[in-house]
Each structure stands twice: as C-alpha cells, then as structure tokens.
Amino acid sequence: MDVLLRDYSDDFLAGLWLTLQLTGIGFVGAFVVGTVLAVFRISPIPPLRVAGTLYVELFRNVPLVTLLILVVYGLPYAGLNLGFYWSVILSIVAVGAAFACETLRSGINAVSTGQVEAARALGLTFAGICRELVVPQALRTVIGPIVTLFIGILLSSSLAAVVGMRELTATVAYINNREALGLTTFAVAAAIYVALSLGAAGFGSVLERRLRVLR
Template sequence: MGLLFEDGNFHLFAQGFLRTIELSALSALFALLLGILLAAFRVSPVPVLRAFGTGWVTVFRNTPLTLLFFAATFVLPRLDLHISSFTAAVVALSAYTGSFVCEVLRSGINTVPLGQAEAARSLGMNFGQTLGLVVLPQAARAVIAPMGSVFIALPRNSAIAGAFNVPELFSVQKTLTEKGHDIFAIFFWLALAYLVISFAVGAVFGTLERRAAVAR
C-alpha cells in the first residue's frame, strides 16, 4: 500500500485511471457507432457500400494497433488534420475496435431468420427501417456476450496511448519507475486497476445479457 500513498502517487494513479476510463468510454462510443454503420454497409444491397465495409474491416482488423496510433498521431497532421494526442488516440482505438464491433454485429444479423426481413419489406419498410427496427434489435440479444469481450479488451488496448503522449494509466509506470519505486509493486497496482475496469465492463454486459434473456 505504501507505493500509492507517498510523494503524491495516489493522485498520479487516480489521474491515469480516470484518463483511461475517459479514453476507453469515448472510443467505445465511437467504435459502436462506427461498427453499426459498417455492419449496415456489409449487409447492404448496394455493392459499393458492401465493398467499402468489407475493405474497412479487412484493413483495420489486420493492421497492428500501434501502427494505427502512429498514423493518427503523425500522418494526419501532414494532411492538415491537426488534432491533440488524446483525440488521435480516440481515432485510432475507434477505427480499430469499430471493425471488430462490425463483425460481431454482422454475425448477430446472420442469426435473424430471413423471414423477419421479408415480412418487414412486405409491410413497405425500406432497408434502413428493416435493419434498424426489425433486424438489429433481434441481433443485439445474440451479440451481447461477444460484444462484451470486445469492449473488455478496449481499456487494455488503450495502454498503447501512453507511448504517444497521452497521460493514461499505463504511462504512470514510467514516472514511478523514474522515482525509483519497485517495478513489481508498480505493475501490481497497474494490473489491479485494469482488472477493476475489466470487471466493471464485464458486469455491465453480464447484466445486459441477463436482462435480454429474461425479455425473450
């Protein structure tokens, strides 16, 4: 316990912890929105949209996250898109995680019987209405557990941001190491903090899964 409560270390830990939560929450929100859009593209009857969705997922799922951070931090400014290091981290995490969200949603969409969409179209609904009002609500129940796995991994992935000038939780270890603190104690508290975040996210998705099961 001594490590946390000497030389202002607790404040440093708290700042990093809250920054990681903020980074993860914003990235999760944008990744979810992006994933829904990409999933709609991938099941769209328009060939160009399907090709775009497939291309995005193929590229971003198979590109190392560190490389995406490098592109968001150093390449975007060369395109006159000047953003902060924090915003660049959100962009990289959202683009990467959004591709996984897309595939989880697409797998859920594939579990919905085709007759559901056909019935919606017979009532005069267009593609957007059918997807948003009929297919996605049913698919959501099937993807809660795998979606939880995607978002549990997000805070751990955000640790890369510390190498790109974002003062998040993992970057705290550099400051504490420079102060001469024991490296094992530092990583113990960091691991514990990430476990707390992971368990919290898991608990949220566990609750959603139980409620969805009751609603069936």
C-alpha cells in the same frame, strides 16, 4: 505501497481518469461506426457493401500501435493536427469499429430470414427493417462479444503510453522511474485493469440475461 498512496494517489487517479475517457469515447465511437459499417455490409447497394468490406479488411489487419503512430506523427505532415488525445481516440475508433462491425454482423446473420421476409411483405423499406427489426435483435444476441470488445478497448488504451500520454500505464511507468518501486506499481495497475474488466464482464452477464432472446 505507502509511498503510492501518500504521494501519488492524485497521479493514479488522473491516469485512471484518462484511461476511462479513452475507453469510453473510443468504445462508443467504435460501436456507432461499427453499426453503420454492419448496415453497409448487408446493404442491397453494391458500393456500400464493397466500402464496408474494404474498411473491415483494412483496419482489422492493422495493429493498433502501428496505426496510432501513423495517425499521431503522420497526419501533421498532411496538415491535420488533432493532438495526441484525439489522435489516440481516432485510432481506437478506427480499429475497434472493424471488430464491432463483424460482431454486429454475426448478430444480424442470426436474425431469421422469415422475419425479414415478413417485414418486406408488410412494406417496410431496407432502412425500416434494419431500424425496427434487424439491428435491435442483433444487439440483443451479441452482448457478450460487445462486452469483450469493450474490454479489448480498455486494455488497448494502454498503448497511448507509446506516444507519451499519461494514462494509467504511462503513469505507472513514471512513478516507477521516480521511486524505483519495482513491480509494485505495475501490480497495482494490473489489479485496476482486472477490476475494471471483471466489472464490465459482470455487467454484461446481467444485461445478457435480462435481454436474452428466447428461441
């Protein structure tokens, strides 16, 4: 442990920072795209519903590591080279958005039809109903699952090590290869992941209690 703190604290911090970047950008991107997809899936326009359904069914059933390899090594053959960083984020967003969409759709389905019909009677358009009524209520009812999605993206970011990015897991492997510290480095990394996950879960619980919809 002394070796880690003395010689590799900067490496740990750099790996942790990259993990947080991948997680933060990946989660925000997945949430935004997932929200759009959820609106597509409840849209009165059939092509949008079909497009949303096809997207979800495709990317919800593709392992992230498989998509990651396809994006990182396949896109350059098509003339699109995003680099490892944005390729990893694109893969995380693509898969995460499918799960975010289904999570939000479950919240949308929880909104009573009576409220929607009342909004229509008042003359609100579909876009207005989604913006003013459905999406805000849906978000407040799915905070727990959204936090779970965030934790899933946090843990999935470790797959960036597969393509050689030095996030936390890859940093741990690098240090272990140099120092042969056995399980010590991985135990430290596991403790960091646990701390981040518990912190996110705790924040989600507080937010959920404050925004709980009384029924």
